[in-house]
Amino acid sequence: MEFCLTKKTRVLLISPTNGLYAGSPVRPKFQTHPLGLLYIASVLEGAGFEVGIYDAYSFGHTLGDIKAEVERFRPQIVGITAMTILAKDAYRTAETVKGIDASITVVMGGSHSTAMPDEALETGHIDISVIGEGEDTMHEISEAVERGDLDFSQINGIVFKRDGGFIRTPARARSEALDEIPFPAYHLLPSVSDYNPPPHWGKKGRFAAILTCRGCPYKCPFCSVTRDWGRKYRYRSPENVLDELEYLNKTYGVTYVSIRDSVFTLHKQRAIDICKGIVDRGLKITWNCNARVNEVSEELLSWMKKAGCKAIQYGIESGNDELLAQFKGVDKALITRAIDMTSKQGIESHGYFMFGLPGETKDTMKETMEFAKTLKLHSAGFTSVTPFPGSDLWDYCEDNDLILTRDWSKYDFKEKPPSRHKTLSPEDIYDAQKAAFRMFYLRPKVVLRFLKNVRRPNDLLNYFFGAMINLRKKKNV
Numbered sequence: 001m002e003f004c005l006t007k008k009t010r011v012l013l014i015s016p017t018n019g020l021y022a023g024s025p026v027r028p029k030f031q032t033h034p035l036g037l038l039y040i041a042s043v044l045e046g047a048g049f050e051v052g053i054y055d056a057y058s059f060g061h062t063l064g065d066i067k068a069e070v071e072r073f074r075p076q077i078v079g080i081t082a083m084t085i086l087a088k089d090a091y092r093t094a095e096t097v098k099g100i101d102a103s104i105t106v107v108m109g110g111s112h113s114t115a116m117p118d119e120a121l122e123t124g125h126i127d128i129s130v131i132g133e134g135e136d137t138m139h140e141i142s143e144a145v146e147r148g149d150l151d152f153s154q155i156n157g158i159v160f161k162r163d164g165g166f167i168r169t170p171a172r173a174r175s176e177a178l179d180e181i182p183f184p185a186y187h188l189l190p191s192v193s194d195y196n197p198p199p200h201w202g203k204k205g206r207f208a209a210i211l212t213c214r215g216c217p218y219k220c221p222f223c224s225v226t227r228d229w230g231r232k233y234r235y236r237s238p239e240n241v242l243d244e245l246e247y248l249n250k251t252y253g254v255t256y257v258s259i260r261d262s263v264f265t266l267h268k269q270r271a272i273d274i275c276k277g278i279v280d281r282g283l284k285i286t287w288n289c290n291a292r293v294n295e296v297s298e299e300l301l302s303w304m305k306k307a308g309c310k311a312i313q314y315g316i317e318s319g320n321d322e323l324l325a326q327f328k329g330v331d332k333a334l335i336t337r338a339i340d341m342t343s344k345q346g347i348e349s350h351g352y353f354m355f356g357l358p359g360e361t362k363d364t365m366k367e368t369m370e371f372a373k374t375l376k377l378h379s380a381g382f383t384s385v386t387p388f389p390g391s392d393l394w395d396y397c398e399d400n401d402l403i404l405t406r407d408w409s410k411y412d413f414k415e416k417p418p419s420r421h422k423t424l425s426p427e428d429i430y431d432a433q434k435a436a437f438r439m440f441y442l443r444p445k446v447v448l449r450f451l452k453n454v455r456r457p458n459d460l461l462n463y464f465f466g467a468m469i470n471l472r473k474k475k476n477v
């Protein structure tokens, strides 16, 4: 980190609480470290700014708590992150910040502002929407505020307010030199280990999340990741990733890592080199990652196992070959082969499935349920297709007048879909989702395996109440 003089501008980065918009904040069942804010914080700290992180999302803080933190920290800039489901909570947070001091520059970033930058400015509480990666953009915004220069027109990758209108600056080139971005500023969190990942990410242990690449060359129509990160696959060198793993292990005693890359295995040799490095450095960690069924091989999986890989999450989506060909470019045989190979290595597989793709019928939904049961999956998630702004599916739904609501809190995969399907009713899709959960989980071997991964007593209560809700639903499919 280069030496810099301390600057006078203080920047507070906030992850808004889920449910603020609805008036009753909730601590989510599962949380991970807010990597986006941690990366931005490390760049700003390196440039000499005083930075704070307030992860209200993970700890379920109220608007009152956020207000108290803003009054205590007295920032000149507040940066708020939000994926789509948290957009309205982010707007409430911004309103609270402006209510304390209207001169604070309020910046919003993350998936939602990348897709819908104008919406944030229209609330009247946000000064700048950031599109895409935030490290350099937030650095330049902070330097501008430090200089007292509130004309942001020279900063690429933003939309900001001027003279009653919105100015959109040219797109920012995505960073290629990922090794040069400092490690996330984990030290700004109250505790690195007080995060509770979903059980299907694997075993217990002091946990941290890391990111080893950005971008995805695929273009699954329901996914907004390529809008956020681009289609070019950019990645950190194995050495840089290994240094971070070692740092987390030695500094924070982290023994369980979740690699949150969209697809960790895209560059197979790099993934193997990371695995070999974990073995060579004698790192005593276990970990999990996301992969695509067509992006794994026997050799890679065996290295992953040797290096401590405990679980892999695969986006399977459907059990119908036509839908799979259209939306994922894979087929059932390939999926079965990948899950078998994973199981053979002693690595757990979690399958993500979705109901309600365009062209889906009641029959294809049944095919999906049956297919899920045939696979050697340790666990599975069944969701309703959700058209996230920024995805091709969103454009399709908009063009065909299928969007039912812009209440972003409904974009959680779990409730009835926020969009209309051409032939299925929202109830058809919701019922299929619930039926699939019951069919998959109400098998004794699955229940036993799942319980082994419970991290704390509270999880058991969550599963119990979740199961009760599912069981009380009428079985329509």
Ligand code: B12
Residues within 6 Å of the ligand: 018, 028, 030, 031, 032, 033, 034, 035, 036, 037, 039, 040, 057, 058, 078, 079, 080, 081, 082, 083, 084, 085, 086, 107, 108, 109, 110, 111, 112, 130, 132, 133, 134, 135, 137, 138, 198, 211, 223, 224, 225, 228, 260, 261, 262, 388, 389, 390, 411, 412, 413, 414
């Ligand atoms: C880890 C993760 C989670 C964690 C929480 C993460 C957290 N604490 O923030 C958990 C498991 C809890 C989670 C839950 C959900 N998630 Co999630 N999650 C991810 C995942 C895998 C990694 C996020 C991450 O850390 N990325 C790495 C960091 C570095 O990137 P980033 O956050 O985008 O930040 C960069 C930029 O966006 C920008 N930026 C971000 N914030 C800000 C703020 C400012 C001020 C600025 C200037 C810039 C800026 O700069 C950052 C650095 O370049 C992503 C997929 C992915 N690979 O990105 C999905 C993803 C974000 N999740 C998604 C979804 C849909 C969900 C769920 C709704 C799914 C569900 N129903 O279970 C829930 C929501 C739960 C809820 N009720 O709120 C979608 C969001 C789509 C969308 N458009 O909103 C994603 C993109 C996955 C996908 N393929 O669709 N998730």
Ligand code: SF4
Residues within 6 Å of the ligand: 216, 217, 218, 219, 220, 223, 224, 225, 226, 262, 263, 292, 315
């Ligand atoms: S779903 Fe996964 S593979 Fe498909 S575009 Fe998104 S990140 Fe890439």
